[in-house]
Amino acid sequence: MGNGGNVRIDVERSILQSAEDAAAEIRALLLERKIYALNLISSPGSGKTTLIEALLARVEGKGGVAVVEGDIETEIDAERIRKHGVQVRQINTRSSCHIQPSRLLSVLREMDLSETRLLLVENVGNLVCPAEVPLGEDARVVLLSVTEGDEKPLKYPLVFKTSDLLVITKTDLLPYVTFDVDRVRRAARAANPVVEIFEVSATTGAGMSALLDRIEARQAMKR
Amino acid sequence: MHELGVANEILDIALSEAGRHAAKKVTSIRLRVGVLRAIESGNLSFLFEHLARGTPAEGAHLEIVEEPVRVECDACGVSEAASFLLECPRCKGSGVSVTGGDSLSILSLDVDA
Numbered sequence: 001m002g003n004g005g006n007v008r009i010d011v012e013r014s015i016l017q018s019a020e021d022a023a024a025e026i027r028a029l030l031l032e033r034k035i036y037a038l039n040l041i042s043s044p045g046s047g048k049t050t051l052i053e054a055l056l057a058r059v060e061g062k063g064g065v066a067v068v069e070g071d072i073e074t075e076i077d078a079e080r081i082r083k084h085g086v087q088v089r090q091i092n093t094r095s096s097c098h099i100q101p102s103r104l105l106s107v108l109r110e111m112d113l114s115e116t117r118l119l120l121v122e123n124v125g126n127l128v129c130p131a132e133v134p135l136g137e138d139a140r141v142v143l144l145s146v147t148e149g150d151e152k153p154l155k156y157p158l159v160f161k162t163s164d165l166l167v168i169t170k171t172d173l174l175p176y177v178t179f180d181v182d183r184v185r186r187a188a189r190a191a192n193p194v195v196e197i198f199e200v201s202a203t204t205g206a207g208m209s210a211l212l213d214r215i216e217a218r219q220a221m222k223r
Numbered sequence: 224m225h226e227l228g229v230a231n232e233i234l235d236i237a238l239s240e241a242g243r244h245a246a247k248k249v250t251s252i253r254l255r256v257g258v259l260r261a262i263e264s265g266n267l268s269f270l271f272e273h274l275a276r277g278t279p280a281e282g283a284h285l286e287i288v289e290e291p292v293r294v295e296c297d298a299c300g301v302s303e304a305a306s307f308l309l310e311c312p313r314c315k316g317s318g319v320s321v322t323g324g325d326s327l328s329i330l331s332l333d334v335d336a
Contacts, residue, residue: 157306190320
């Protein structure tokens with residue numbers, strides 16, 4: 001004990017306060033520019049980039065779409081997206097397992113968003129850290145591919161609890177894997193009763209138009 | 224390793240609060256951590272200890288108050304659980320909604336004034 005004795009200071013403050021402040025700045029920027037933003041989260045390899053490509057192939061007016069790719073290393077995903085003729089930026093997070101909102105904010109400030117109506121942010125592939133950090137998005141989208149197993153909502157409840165949309169991907173592979181779609185639906189609803197669930201295959205195109213319609217309807221509401 | 228970012232934020236907040244109160248040393252930090260946060264307390268303490276070296280929070284003890292999830296069952300009301308679940312821990316019914324368990328906050332600091 002020091003000479004002045006031990007004193008308790010009440011703090012009652014979120015540990016994520018600085019991230020929440022940066023996310024609030026992003027939200028204000030998106031609101032001012034009337035941009036609808038999605039934060040895409042999933043395990044590595046469940047098809048985030050492929051889903052974005054499938055959306056871009058179907059969306060009208062690609063000039064209105066901007067994409068931010070998050071990965072620990074490489075520009076591989078940004079190069080894939082660039083081929084679709086949309087504005088794209090890559091964030092390499094190095095030691096961080098998720099996109100930091102402060103980093104996204106500075107990238108968005110560098111981009112020309114004058115024509116942008118829809119922003120797709122692909123987070124770093126994992127189901128733990130990106131779930132903890134808000135990016136000021138309008139909707140958080142968690143992807144779960146049928147090859148990953150139907151117990152994921154139970155193992156990673158936070159991401160399913162905090163996501164507005166659940167997109168079950170690679171449904172064309174359902175005949176070849178043991179994956180109980182109803183089990184996933186039940187678990188996801190228990191985590192978030194108002195979650196919207198979509199089943200898609202980017203390969204066959206099944207379910208893609210329903211997902212795009214949903215995104216475009218919400219995007220129109222923000223304009 | 225997602226505890227690293229959390230440990231960094233805890234240290235930043237603790238040092239700024241200690242500075243504001245002109246405290247010499249931070250001896251203990253109380254946290255509320257929801258069970259859904261997947262924070263491994265040993266890992267968090269290890270990383271915090273490392274980051275706090277050479278600062279007024281060196282050697283501070285992290286005291287973690289765990290926040291359970293709240294389970295609302297259609298049949299038998301509210302109970303608590305230490306992890307996410309799909310059925311009521313009491314009646315095993317499936318009509319449940321799970322809330323809470325996602326806190327991540329600093330409650331208080333103990334400092335030497």
